Amino acid sequence: MGIRPLCQYYWRGDNCMEGSNKNTFAHWKETARRFLREKGLYVAALAGLAAAGGGLWLANAPAKEQTPAPTPTPAQVSLSQDQRLEEAKTSPTPAAPNPSPSPLPAEETPAPAATPVPKPKKEKASAPVKGTLQWPFAMDELVYSETLGQWMTHSGIDIAAPKGTAVYAVWGGRVDRVYTDDALGVMVELDHGDGRISVYGNLDPDLPVEEGQRLQAGDLVGAVGDTAVAECGAAAHLHYELYVDGKAVDPLEYVLLIEE
The missing domain is CATH 4.10.170 (p53, subunit A)
Incomplete structure (x- = not known):
């Protein structure tokens, strides 16, 4: 091949x-x-x-067995509890906070007692005539009138003074009225302009003043007379009334009697 x-x-x-x-x-x-x-x-x-x-x-291959967690035995549980108790005993207990002492409230010094302020003494003016008190002011009680023979009120004071004794203005003011009263005789009303009004009664009719005339404190108003019929049974005197804000008041609260 x-x-x-x-x-x-x-x-x-x-x-x-x-x-x-x-x-x-x-x-x-x-x-x-x-x-x-x-x-x-x-x-x-x-x-x-x-x-x-x-x-x-793969489907029939046995799954990998998982090893279960070991269950603690009663002895292990007891040991764990004993350990915790021992740790609790040996753990230092936190010291209780020492509260700071609260400051004592300051002692309140008592306020000094208020010294009462003395009310200023009301300066009294000289009475309109020199003499002694013969009949007092009596509006809250009755006094007996020997002339009228009855108990009655008395809206002023009577100052005993011989007839013809000079009568002076207690405060300055305007002669508001000159008139004759049936009971108190010849009257002179002097408005002082501050709510006070002086009324002089049982004056001698021979007056040195007239209505509207202005007088100063101490000016002559008139003289003691015997024109007060309601008081003719009493010794010679000046009838003097004082009104404050329209109300009769005791003149001895405002004037000072000067005896002869």
Whole structure:
């Protein structure tokens, strides 16, 4: 049997190796194609069986057992409790806070007692005539009149003084009225302009003043007379009344008697 050269189809000197390689690759490619065409069904079946078997093995493989946590024994529990009790005994107890002493309230110094302010003494003016008290002021009680022989009120004071004794203005003011009263005789009413009004009675008819005249304290008003019919049984005197804000008051609270 004769020997065929390797490059039987492409024997062209230096190109022999190149033609041989190409022919060999084409041959194996055709051989593989023909194998897959004839045997491909079997290869696919074998691959499917292998995949199914692997899945079945994974499904039936026993799960990895997990080791349960160890349950502590009663002795271990008791030991743990004893340890905690021992730790609690040996743990230092926090010291109770020492409260700061509260400051004592400052002692209140008692306020000095208020010194009562003395009321200013009411300066009394001089009585309109010098003499002694003959009949007192009596509006809250009755006094007996010897002239009339009866008990009655008395709205002023009677100052005993001889007939003709000069009578002076206690305070300055305006002569408001000059008239004759049926019981008290010749009267002069002097308005002082501050709510006070002085009334002089049982005067001598010969008067040195007239209505509307202004007088100063100490000016002459008149003289003691005997014109008071209701008091004619008594010794010579000046009848003097004082009104404050329209109300009769005791003249001795405002004037000072001066005896001869």
